[in-house]
Amino acid sequence: MKEEVKVLLVDDEKLVLRSVEKSLVRAGFDVEAVGDVTTALALFKETIASDTPFDIAVLDLNMPNFEGEVDPTAGLQLLSKLLEAQPGFPVIVLTAFDEVERAKEAVRRGARAYFVKGREADLIALIERIIQD
């Protein structure tokens, strides 16, 4: 099952992006790692109608927004656009901030889960559970 799961991973922090990508790839996921929201949205839209659409997206919350400005809600904005393009698409919001209200906001906007960075092992289990659901 894992070989077939295609993950869109978005984070502007290159070290984190590469680290999470490595963990997911090791776990057997097919990962597209992208460093900005504009490229991520374009790639997502490109693949919707293709033979290899994304199965899930993992988005950082705090990164430059579509205008290129650092914005703690950039991940939420991308989340909304992904769901606009494909309603019901599973998204996990990933951030270093341990903030409850922001987590609830992500869930209210349609995210399946909210996850604190740095616990990739738990992230893998979470992705597997969401995909299975």
Added chain:
Amino acid sequence: MDTPTLAERRAALLHAGALVSRSITSILDPDVLLHRTVDIICTAFGFYYAGVFLLDETGEWAVLHAGRGEAGAAMVAEGHKLRVGGHSMVGAATARNKAVIALDVGDEPTHFKNQYLPLTRSEMALPLSIGDKVIGALTVQSVEEAAFTEDDITALQGMADQLAVAIQNARLYSENARLLAQATRRARLLMAAADVGKGVTSILDLDELLHKMVDIICDAYGFYYAGVFLLDETGEWAVLRAGRGEAGAAMVAEGHKLQVGGQSMIGAAIAQRHARIALDVGAEAVFFKNPHLPMTRSEMALPLVVGDEVIGAVTVQSEQEAAFTDEDISSLQAMADQLAVALHNAHLLRALEIAHAELVRTKTFEAVATATTEAIHWIGNKALPISVSVQRLREDVARLSGVDPEIVESMQEDLTLIEASARLIMQVKEHLIGPAREYIPAPVMIEDVVKDTVRVMGIVPEVIHFTVTPDLPLAVADPTQLSRAFRYVLQNALEATEDCAAPCIDVEIDLVEEKGVRYVVTRIGDNGPGVDEANLDKIWVSFYTTRGAKHAGLGLPACLQILKQIDGKAQAYRRPEGGMVFELYVPVHTGSAAQGPANLPAGKRYLLVDDDDVWSRFVEQTLSAAQNTVTRVADAGTVEDFAVFDVIVVDDVLAATDSLAALQRIARAGATARTLVVASSVRVERMMDLLRFGVRDVLPKPYTPVGLAKLTL
């Protein structure tokens, strides 16, 4: 002695008239004038007695002011007076404004038989008048019958008229002198007021202003002592801030203070907010006998009032009884009012300076904190992958084959070192950024937050003991941040007592009031070794630690930052019996506990999965009062049928079990959609764990009826 001839007699009368005229024009003191006049009359005319009566203020009595010889002196000393219109010749003369002459007093119906003048045979009473206005009378008496000739009467009436004018002039002179003195004094007081006015606007140093004030009062009014008291911070004591002379300096140096409302005029003036004046301090009930000021006979205490606020009082003291005129009192009170405004302005200026300094400090701190937060966030993000990378390396190392075991062991050791360093970096990041995270102040039950924190930390009941004042009010804080603050201090206590044979942590929750602000204070004491007195002030400084390199020294500074964020405070001191006490002050919630109508649901059946504690009792009482049915269980395992409940509320922190176990059971019963989880401190990861069970929501614990209204579906 030969009888003088008519010519001689007339010459004597002229001479007497001239002497009286000279006296009248040269003597300005009325008493001296009157005595000289009676002497001249008796000497020149050879009369036995002469006296001058003046009408008193009522106009009803003629009072003797001067009298010839010992008889006259005795009568003046006695205050001899005769009623105007009464049974005496003086009384008749003053009433009628007409001379009354008795050539034989035995025949005179109005003659007053005077014991001091038993030899009088003839008497003449001449009115002293200016126009129609009678001001007194001149009495002339002789031991001879029919002693007065027409010439005598004419000459004496002339003298009496002259004397009346002279008395009037002398009186006017005295009045002028009095008015002049009054004007001079007023000018001096005005100058003093101007000096005070100038002082209060030009002297910025408060002590200098107060000393100047007491000097001006003493110099301008001629009082021997003045002092200024200001209320201390408690408002219970008036402390002397400036006093005249050596006595004042000595008292200021001694820290002389008087209790507000106590047995002193200053204390009474401040408590009653109005001037207290003792014209004779011996008769004053609240007079404080001051050993530095033994000569005081009169004292005035003037409150320093600004609006509704009393900020102190001025004392003015004199060595004389009844030293204060109405004018003194009103002008000194005006000066005190001016001083009070100046002091108030000085306080406002000082407060403004402090506020400005605080603003600059806060802004600087904010800028530094923002920069630090961003830097730490940046560092944290860079360091974030380290532990995951280490984990991957461990997996890779474990799969290596054909490698020297010593090299593998060394690699593992290096990985452990890297991991420990990464963990410390993440810990520093958490301490520094944590307090700056979401801050949503709300009414909280401190007891509930503390006890939940203790349970989450896994501190066993054998180690920790609680003493909680009953019926504590709600405090105001972000409960998650507050829990973090308690956790830092409790962790500190745990580590301090880890080498103790019988570790003991005492938690006392109490209500205190400081400077009019009420706080719920949590005192966390431990029986560890404590911190040296010399290092006590350093424990709140970032990166200071007494516990070695594995500690970042950021927990207590983070705790302090959290409390300052909510206008609370933290302090620490050594316990006399050993160990430390940390006090965390959280301001009492000042709004209405209900914060508006609660709109609680009614007629619902609630299942509350919680221990019997302060919060669950509040929930049971509040919801039951709103006509709901509340069933509380500490263990969800005891519930046979979840379907009978409309709403299930689970406290995330339970004493005997994990709430996840309760949720599993609820989930098996298919009731999670009707389940709400509440937590005094909500963390994202925990929330995701709870939401995984499909519960309706995870909410911060409500501590007010309005908050409880949200516990519905």
